[in-house]
Amino acid sequence: DSGVTQTPKHLITATGQRVTLRCSPRSGDLSVYWYQQSLDQGLQFLIQYYNGEERAKGNILERFSAQQFPDLHSELNLSSLELGDSALYFCASSPQEQFFGPGTRLTVL
Amino acid sequence: AQKITQTQPGMFVQEKEAVTLDCTYDTSDQSYGLFWYKQPSSGEMIFLIYQGSYDEQNATEGRYSLNFQKARKSANLVISASQLGDSAMYFCAMRERNYGGSQGNLIFGKGTKLSVKP
Numbered sequence: 001d002s003g004v005t006q007t008p009k010h011l012i013t014a015t016g017q018r019v020t021l022r023c024s025p026r027s028g029d030l031s032v033y034w035y036q037q038s039l040d041q042g043l044q045f046l047i048q049y050y051n052g053e054e055r056a057k058g059n060i061l062e063r064f065s066a067q068q069f070p071d072l073h074s075e076l077n078l079s080s081l082e083l084g085d086s087a088l089y090f091c092a093s094s095p096q097e098q099f100f101g102p103g104t105r106l107t108v109l
Numbered sequence: 110a111q112k113i114t115q116t117q118p119g120m121f122v123q124e125k126e127a128v129t130l131d132c133t134y135d136t137s138d139q140s141y142g143l144f145w146y147k148q149p150s151s152g153e154m155i156f157l158i159y160q161g162s163y164d165e166q167n168a169t170e171g172r173y174s175l176n177f178q179k180a181r182k183s184a185n186l187v188i189s190a191s192q193l194g195d196s197a198m199y200f201c202a203m204r205e206r207n208y209g210g211s212q213g214n215l216i217f218g219k220g221t222k223l224s225v226k227p
Contacts, residue, residue, distance in 0.1 A: 002156070031211050043200065043217040050211040058214060088152060097144065098204075098215055100154035 006101035018079040021104045025093030032074040038087035081108045111136045115218035122191045130186040130221045132201030142204040143184040149197040196225045
């Protein structure tokens, strides 16, 4: 158990819809990183938050947004979903090693 | 730009034998971190081992060791005494530079699928 929690574990939705993925970092970790794993793109960094502030952006689409709340949990919002957004979404937290949550498997039909 | 290359899409190893998974990296930074993760078919990403660029000793964690050759920019993972449960995808990753007070994100290679034969 990495100590990073993510909900839900699975999500099935339709094109055009909006979903929210939730992540709680390990106790004491201030950073949250979001990654997307898809068959064609591999593992890609999306966005990082540190103590409530956005710190770095990767290949995150404009349809996607994230935030980190005062209790340090983070949410990744995906809107106007397309078939190609189907992927495994991970969050991670760390002081040094990055420990990953179990992931949310998103299926867009 | 930083890059991680894993040239072995798939590897087979006999149970109880050792196996080396290759990883080369490219960076112009002097300070960086290298990681290996295991992803079984269930999908979770399991942290295995970490090597800092200034660490003089190769990192070891149980049956895992990281063969760090800085001049060659390689960070190969060695798994000793392979077990059936080692069958999984293995990803090499490098941390991008830090942003004042927080650690940078990881960039990943494409992975190597290891199959352990009984």
